[in-house]
Amino acid sequence: ARRYKIAVIPGDGIGPETIGASLEILQALQETLGSFQIEYTHLDWSSDRYFAQGKYLPDDWMTVLKPHDAIFFGAVGHPKVPDHISLWELLLPIRQRFQQYANLRPTRIMRGVDSPLKNISPESLDWMLVRENTEGEYAGQGGRTHIGQPWEVGTELAIFTRQGIERIFRFAYQIAESRSKKHLTFVTKSNAQRSGMVLWDEVAWQIAAEFPHVKTEKMLVDAMTVRMVHKPESLDTIVATNLHADILSDLAAAIAGSIGIAPASSIDPTRQYPSTFESVHGSAPDIAGRGIANPIATMWAGVEMLRWLGEEVAADAWMKAIEDVCAEGVLTPDLGGKEDTRGVTDAIRAKVIKNAK
Amino acid sequence: ARRYKIAVIPGDGIGPETIGASLEILQALQETLGSFQIEYTHLDWSSDRYFAQGKYLPDDWMTVLKPHDAIFFGAVGHPKVPDHISLWELLLPIRQRFQQYANLRPTRIMRGVDSPLKNISPESLDWMLVRENTEGEYAGQGGRTHIGQPWEVGTELAIFTRQGIERIFRFAYQIAESRSKKHLTFVTKSNAQRSGMVLWDEVAWQIAAEFPHVKTEKMLVDAMTVRMVHKPESLDTIVATNLHADILSDLAAAIAGSIGIAPASSIDPTRQYPSTFESVHGSAPDIAGRGIANPIATMWAGVEMLRWLGEEVAADAWMKAIEDVCAEGVLTPDLGGKEDTRGVTDAIRAKVIKNAK
Numbered sequence: 001a002r003r004y005k006i007a008v009i010p011g012d013g014i015g016p017e018t019i020g021a022s023l024e025i026l027q028a029l030q031e032t033l034g035s036f037q038i039e040y041t042h043l044d045w046s047s048d049r050y051f052a053q054g055k056y057l058p059d060d061w062m063t064v065l066k067p068h069d070a071i072f073f074g075a076v077g078h079p080k081v082p083d084h085i086s087l088w089e090l091l092l093p094i095r096q097r098f099q100q101y102a103n104l105r106p107t108r109i110m111r112g113v114d115s116p117l118k119n120i121s122p123e124s125l126d127w128m129l130v131r132e133n134t135e136g137e138y139a140g141q142g143g144r145t146h147i148g149q150p151w152e153v154g155t156e157l158a159i160f161t162r163q164g165i166e167r168i169f170r171f172a173y174q175i176a177e178s179r180s181k182k183h184l185t186f187v188t189k190s191n192a193q194r195s196g197m198v199l200w201d202e203v204a205w206q207i208a209a210e211f212p213h214v215k216t217e218k219m220l221v222d223a224m225t226v227r228m229v230h231k232p233e234s235l236d237t238i239v240a241t242n243l244h245a246d247i248l249s250d251l252a253a254a255i256a257g258s259i260g261i262a263p264a265s266s267i268d269p270t271r272q273y274p275s276t277f278e279s280v281h282g283s284a285p286d287i288a289g290r291g292i293a294n295p296i297a298t299m300w301a302g303v304e305m306l307r308w309l310g311e312e313v314a315a316d317a318w319m320k321a322i323e324d325v326c327a328e329g330v331l332t333p334d335l336g337g338k339e340d341t342r343g344v345t346d347a348i349r350a351k352v353i354k355n356a357k
Numbered sequence: 358a359r360r361y362k363i364a365v366i367p368g369d370g371i372g373p374e375t376i377g378a379s380l381e382i383l384q385a386l387q388e389t390l391g392s393f394q395i396e397y398t399h400l401d402w403s404s405d406r407y408f409a410q411g412k413y414l415p416d417d418w419m420t421v422l423k424p425h426d427a428i429f430f431g432a433v434g435h436p437k438v439p440d441h442i443s444l445w446e447l448l449l450p451i452r453q454r455f456q457q458y459a460n461l462r463p464t465r466i467m468r469g470v471d472s473p474l475k476n477i478s479p480e481s482l483d484w485m486l487v488r489e490n491t492e493g494e495y496a497g498q499g500g501r502t503h504i505g506q507p508w509e510v511g512t513e514l515a516i517f518t519r520q521g522i523e524r525i526f527r528f529a530y531q532i533a534e535s536r537s538k539k540h541l542t543f544v545t546k547s548n549a550q551r552s553g554m555v556l557w558d559e560v561a562w563q564i565a566a567e568f569p570h571v572k573t574e575k576m577l578v579d580a581m582t583v584r585m586v587h588k589p590e591s592l593d594t595i596v597a598t599n600l601h602a603d604i605l606s607d608l609a610a611a612i613a614g615s616i617g618i619a620p621a622s623s624i625d626p627t628r629q630y631p632s633t634f635e636s637v638h639g640s641a642p643d644i645a646g647r648g649i650a651n652p653i654a655t656m657w658a659g660v661e662m663l664r665w666l667g668e669e670v671a672a673d674a675w676m677k678a679i680e681d682v683c684a685e686g687v688l689t690p691d692l693g694g695k696e697d698t699r700g701v702t703d704a705i706r707a708k709v710i711k712n713a714k
């Protein structure tokens with residue numbers, strides 16, 4: 001059997017619940033298929049560790065994570081810690097230091113999940129959002145001067161490198177080329193932001209020329225929200241900056257019915273470093289510990305992790321189980337259902353075993 | 358009769374058409390009511406002027422505009438000029454140098470205009486979006502180094518000042534206080550952007566304390582898109598940075614049915630400088646000159662201009678005429694109707710005269 005090493009970081013809030021549910025499915029797949037075996041490293045990197053030891057990450061976190069084939073991540077965020085602390089001490093360093101430069105956010109309308117849009121059918125929406133994940137508005141280099149004075153100035157510095165833009169566009173074009181529509185829309189705000197964003201546009205058109213079979217379109221980020229709401233069927237592969245894609249991917253999840261099912265893969269396409277598989281939703285402290293968290297986003301991330309590892313059979317079995325269970329209306333309250341995490345997980349596990357046999 | 362001086366800048370594309378239509382209504386209002394008189398300064402500041410004379414604005418543009426009570430603006434943008442040139446040479450200098458720090462974007466669902474959302478009624482959506490309009494991500498201070506080299510770096514520097522944040526929040530709270538829900542949601546991305554955006558949050562809560570009768574809520578910009586789509590009725594006054602509000606206001610217009618009806622007022626609340634009244638949509642070169650542009654966004658901006666001047670009776674008559682004409686289905690093709698600009702304008706003028714009598 002093929003062997004994989006996976007680092008598991010359940011994190012905060014509902015993270016441990018949705019990760020726990022997903023590990024049960026992975027266990028069932030492993031036992032039923034017998035074709036692969038996963039060795040887990042369980043890591044307690046979370047706000048609780050921060051309260052106890054003053055740090056989210058140990059100093060040698062890169063060394064600890066490096067030997068793994070993937071990182072399976074729950075959620076981070078605690079009401080008692082400012083978000084910019086918890087995120088910059090746990091999630092964002094991993095994305096950035098491990099050069100996970102492509103954040104993939106597939107968006108589809110699952111049968112059984114209700115879109116808030118009129119005139120939309122599951123067939124009419126199938127997007128792959130490719131988010132630049134290491135630079136841009138998340139460079140982290142802003143500052144504050146004259147703190148507390150009436151003349152205080154605070155800045156946020158977005159940094160775009162030609163290298164960073166080229167690699168995300170090449171990756172996005174490869175995805176666009178592999179999909180049937182061969183259509184890529186890149187997002188920008190170069191009418192108002194006339195330096196880094198203009199570089200983004202220039203590099204976009206340059207890489208576009210390398211992929212003549214893909215139809216390329218440019219959209220301004222503001223107009224893109226209108227397009228997503230009014231003409232969802234006209235979009236396919238979408239590539240955007242770190243912040244723009246952060247915003248658009250939440251909108252995408254909302255249009256597809258719920259942020260509770262949206263997965264995200266933070267990928268290093270060179271495979272020099274492990275990639276992270278996580279949900280788009282946060283730690284949801286308000287419902288944590290109540291057993292009602294929707295496990296589907298994390299499970300879908302688990303599916304993407306299996307695909308990344310090359311375990312397509314297992315991935316297909318899991319994804320089909322998720323789709324069938326949604327279609328049958330076995331849903332948590334956030335999707336208008338009456339099931340809890342346990343109920344949804346059991347239903348998916350039963351189908352996974354059937355699908356995998 | 359009260360007298361006003363208004364500078365008219367039709368600009369590019371459909372701008373001259375929608376401004377022309379609006380001036381007809383202003384003329385009708387003036388004649389019917391007899392209570393005010395407008396003296397216009399017609400300015401040809403546009404891409405055509407740029408082609409002919411190399412400049413959008415004359416050197417003394419501030420002196421030319423300053424004595425006016427308001428600026429009535431069409432649109433700017435030409436296929437042959439990069440947008441960052443046309444905008445930074447015409448629209449953005451006016452917003453910034455005239456300290457028009459509040460950009461107001463009222464959003465409502467007009468009867469007769471179809472929202473793309475299920476489960477929404479005209480009553481359930483009534484937002485006032487308050488956009489910071491002079492700083493933040495539109496500070497314009499980015500740059501490019503090593504242009505054209507593989508190691509090129511491009512930046513965009515967002516600059517937030519305590520002064521700039523305080524004034525937009527005070528203004529937004531005054532609006533929130535004047536509305537029946539007394540509810541303000543401020544938008545931020547301080548989990549990922551940990552300097553300027555954290556200052557934004559700090560100042561927000563400080564000004565919130567000055568307005569104890571207004572309920573204050575903080576939303577992250579990504580989650581805000583979900584809220585707007587899933588719970589539109591839970592929002593009232595919204596305040597956001599220059600870029601965030603740019604994005605959210607297009608989404609708002611899309612949710613309300615069409616970007617073709619959304620107005621924007623770029624206000625200097627101190628009245629030291631004239632304020633600008635414009636539409637949210639652009640110059641739409643694809644339909645320019647065909648007589649089918651939807652004049653309603655510019656007309657609604659005209660209504661807001663009249664309110665700013667204190668001409669409430671005229672403003673109400675015009676707004677009611679717009680609402681009635683929409684409700685009767687006299688609409689341009691972008692709203693699914695069969696009328697052209699002329700037809701909609703005539704219908705509105707007829708009602709305006711009736712309403713004003």
Ligand SMILES: CC(C)[C@H](C(=O)O)[C@@H](O)C(=O)O
Nearest residue numbers: 087246264280282548549579
């Ligand atoms: C938690 C937060 C820092 C993160 C982001 O903004 O990237 C999240 O919103 C996401 O989309 O993964």
Ligand SMILES: CC(C)[C@H](C(=O)O)[C@@H](O)C(=O)O
Nearest residue numbers: 191192222444603621637639
């Ligand atoms: C034209 C463009 C520069 C402008 C902006 O981004 O502010 C427009 O989108 C708007 O919303 O008024």
